[in-house]
Amino acid sequence: MIDEELVQLLTPEGERVTHPDYASTLTGEQILSMYRDMVIVRRLCNESTSLQRQGQLALWAPIQGQEGAQIGAGRALAPMDFTFPTYREHGIAWCRGVPPEDVLRLFRAVSTGGWDPQKYRHHVPTIVLGNQVLNAVGYAMGIQRDGADEAVLTFFGDGASSQGDVLEAFVWASSFNTPVVFFCQNNQFGISTPSSTQSRVPLFRRARGFGFPGVRVDGNDLLACYEVTRAALENARAGGGPTMIEAYTYRMGAHTTSDDPTRYRVDAEVEVWKHRDPIERIKALLVREYQTRPASFEAVAEEAEAFALKLRDDVLAMGRPDPLSMFDHVYAEPHPLVEEGRREMAALLAQEGAH
Amino acid sequence: MIDEELVQLLTPEGERVTHPDYASTLTGEQILSMYRDMVIVRRLCNESTSLQRQGQLALWAPIQGQEGAQIGAGRALAPMDFTFPTYREHGIAWCRGVPPEDVLRLFRAVSTGGWDPQKYRHHVPTIVLGNQVLNAVGYAMGIQRDGADEAVLTFFGDGASSQGDVLEAFVWASSFNTPVVFFCQNNQFGISTPSSTQSRVPLFRRARGFGFPGVRVDGNDLLACYEVTRAALENARAGGGPTMIEAYTYRMGAHTTSDDPTRYRVDAEVEVWKHRDPIERIKALLVREYQTRPASFEAVAEEAEAFALKLRDDVLAMGRPDPLSMFDHVYAEPHPLVEEGRREMAALLAQEGAH
Amino acid sequence: MTTTTMTMAKALNEGLRRAMERDPKVLLMGEDIGKLGGVFRITDGLQKDFGQDRVVDTPLAESAIVGTAVGLAIRGYRAVCEMQFDGFVFPAFDQIVSQVAKLQKRSDGVYTMGLVIRLPFQGGIGAIEHHSESPEAYFAHTPGLRVVSCSTPNDAYWMIQQSIESDDPIIFCEPKSRYWEKGEVDLENPPQGLYDAVVRRVGTDVTVVGYGSSVKTMLRAAETAQAEGVSLEVIDLRGIAPIDFPTLVASVQKTGRLIAVQEAPRTASISSEIVAELTERCFYSLRAPGLRVAGYHVPYPPARIEEEYRPSVGRILDAVDRVMDFEG
């Protein structure tokens, strides 16, 4: 992984490396707290996977391996920034303060959103690949008009990088010099399709041709992801325009719980990436440089366990939505067809209830 | 116009300049013949504009100023190559052998196509900006599967360069290494919108970020356009994959006859570009280097006049299509709704005829 | 009552201006709408008065126009997007049906998608391909969207303002062939609700309903029919989605006969909807089946023969004969 174009501040072994453009600004305390975030988010992911296996979730999209990218980027945000996720940004949601059980509503198939996007300044998940990237640029155009000291961070994958919407978003962001940071997690797969199908050259290079900088960062390096994202957001807030960040990482798990990765990739590759685990890397750093004690790690582990238990309880407590709720919020103003449908369904439900 | 990135083989004054990567291979005879093409195509354009003014055409999209780009590119094609135009590639159509009156069918509003695209290996005009660029890549995928020694040349404007379809075409062409050359005529406007709105950096640079070369050529330099296109097509046929060519030129006329460019640009700019006229430039070269006599130019001018007269006659002879023809070729196989419509209209027409 | 005579194009321009004056969050986006004032000059002069941040000449990409309008809506802005022509709305179709139509629901009502997509629609101006489409049925079929169409300068003036004020996303269909026709505009009092169908001519024998440029054609047909002793009630639908069925029902209960007119092709269209729903609501009132006069099942033809494609007075009268003579 010696790559001149890759920003790295920490080796897979957890040793610091220097970079001409970026230096780590995080204290030991901050790093430990971000370590905690990564562990909790991984625990959330594992718990969700088992909930899915037990039939409690319809689907789950795991992020194992991408915790460094997400917590790094997520913690680089200022409170007033706004984020536009895909369906896989559980780490970002966590950083934004979205209640973890809300993240699971979509996957429990009880909601098509899950949380209050204005409250957490975190847009609802977008499943149609690339749509949210244009929405993010539009939001950033609003920031410009408000003269606000805010930026937008939007996410997409290596697969989605081929969608017209993402590419048009590049055109617009450049043309209007909007305060938006494009964060592409290149986890090397779009379901089964390798990222080489989407681009024969590193993805971050695309930005330059649209007139703004692109940076490739080691996506399994929390410190580097944090610094690169922070700098890009600061630059955006200061009127410097867009940046594209390609976080080069690896999807350790399946695409979703419906997926069978053995059909398209070999174990050996996965094994190689195990040695680049973003969590282990930070743990090694904490031990080496900050003498963090086992007790601290144990405390985090325990907290994660408690977190998982509560999460499970919260999810199991999520009842089936009232079918009539499908008629809510379709429109802001009254609509005859919605009201007719509501009446019809209410009558049918009453009829069934009467039997 | 001293621009290191711009390929030029001839100054606006018609003096040769050398370029490290491209040398002119054209003989005097060839250049004269291409001069003739440019003059005829410009004459076609002027005649069409007056036909439109006289109510004989519904619309016209002029190409004044872009003759060098189009005849340069058009004459670089091998007979078996296939071309995908926009609505403005009259010079390419000419080079492909499309009967000039066929080019006007669309604008006389008697057809939504105009010529046999397989016969001339020149696709019908595409008006929805960018659509044809993906179609071109698909055609090139077919060439690959046939193992044929052919390439595709597809056109779009600086405006269309912002469309998702064009950008997706870049992804695909690169991913499949298809034998396609993207020829972008940057005539500096998309109707009223300056090309700087579409990109803050020169457009040709976009290609590199998608993994294939981009070249900016002086679009008013016939020799340069010819050589750059020829080289790119040859490279494509040889399996070298796609190239993007940005022909940097200027739309001397209005966007179409419906447009009023005085609303959005100043005469001074147009004046500057008059001195870069692609036709005058070649004329100067022919005089200086090949001692072409006035008689030769006069012969071309006369030919162009005769051409225009015939074109006018051909256009005026184009009758209104049979309304029933709208039901032809909607489907390849019989369709009840089309047949029903045909019957209904036939009855209505008969009724009217009877009155 | 202060009324002024103006074209529909001018009425739209004035309506946009008033909306922008009233609410600083309103902004216009589109291709060539600034300096040029739009290819139909609907936004003429507005960039000069409201600046480039509120009248935005965009890069050339419709998906992006709508996609960024969504983001602006999330930020509290109200974007009015101009699609240069009907046939160029399709690159934006995905953003419209996947995001615009669904985000209020997906955010549980936290977001309002108060944006307007202006479409110069229908044919009749002798244009080339893709410039004369009638895509309204696609949008009407999509839950989460609303669709309206104006047919007079007065409606244009008021309906564009009402649409911009609405917290729901609205596809605003402008009959481009009527842009240059003049009419009275009442600058003080809005005519009626945005979705209300309006009886443009009272009649007793057949209800003829349509929208946009068809309204004038229907009125002409009514003139001719009158001369032949048949009285048509002409209804301007205005609200294409939702449709004001109570007004249509009242008319059909009176006339007992129904003809729905549109330029769009017939299959799974607005006229299909009108006939199906009114058949259900007025089964015993109908003395003949509701008929549809629509575009044929072919791509919009070259302009030289477009008048044979579009619903004409002749085709409407033909349908009138059929419902009047109907014996099954």
Added chain:
Amino acid sequence: MTTTTMTMAKALNEGLRRAMERDPKVLLMGEDIGKLGGVFRITDGLQKDFGQDRVVDTPLAESAIVGTAVGLAIRGYRAVCEMQFDGFVFPAFDQIVSQVAKLQKRSDGVYTMGLVIRLPFQGGIGAIEHHSESPEAYFAHTPGLRVVSCSTPNDAYWMIQQSIESDDPIIFCEPKSRYWEKGEVDLENPPQGLYDAVVRRVGTDVTVVGYGSSVKTMLRAAETAQAEGVSLEVIDLRGIAPIDFPTLVASVQKTGRLIAVQEAPRTASISSEIVAELTERCFYSLRAPGLRVAGYHVPYPPARIEEEYRPSVGRILDAVDRVMDFEG
């Protein structure tokens, strides 16, 4: 007659295989259809047998899948494009309505657009948003396209082959919730024409017509109705555009009552079309207005409550009661 039992998924796979064996110009394109065999495994094993040039794992862009299929068609190839889910066809909408639907016309018949766009459609598998849409009406409304849907493994096997053989572009709608249900497939004789509606159950009181996953629901409703003394004639539409109206007319003339069923929302939909057209054709045969049982006018809901959204046996029977009891 050689029949074999297989799932619809397998039948589609076998049908694709036969088409590819028969015609070397047939190729498959889509996301994850190669090594993975598609998310539903419809193309399982085909890349191994036919190679990467004929089973193409594409970059992730639907407009490009369809846009390049157009170019391949011009070159004489027949592309079968898989949209991974119904909700992801919209990025390709522009290419479909602007190019696929129009290029035969625009080339005056020089081109044939013999391409197939496969859509796993409708809901019922507990999926998340955008994975359960029913977009068929958009395509049926568009002249130049054809739309079909299979409801049994045998139809799947034959209809996919017939679609690929057709020189017209076809939107091929696969009811994903039925992929894993087994049925008899006759490997030798095609059942009937691609657009022919088929009476799946003969009845006398009410004609109930639908397609895709609704067919099974209608048949279940017919069972229950039978028990209650009402005889439903169940028709599987198969051809969504064009619709086989003669078969429907024959049935309605017999039963005098009509119910059209679909998962898609009701406005300007296939069921609107069926009711409008049959009202016109069978005005005096109909003893009650044709009714529509459709998805509600809301975005497809979260899967936990999707069964309340989809046309259920209960909702169909409710409509049956209404047409049987109809007195206006």
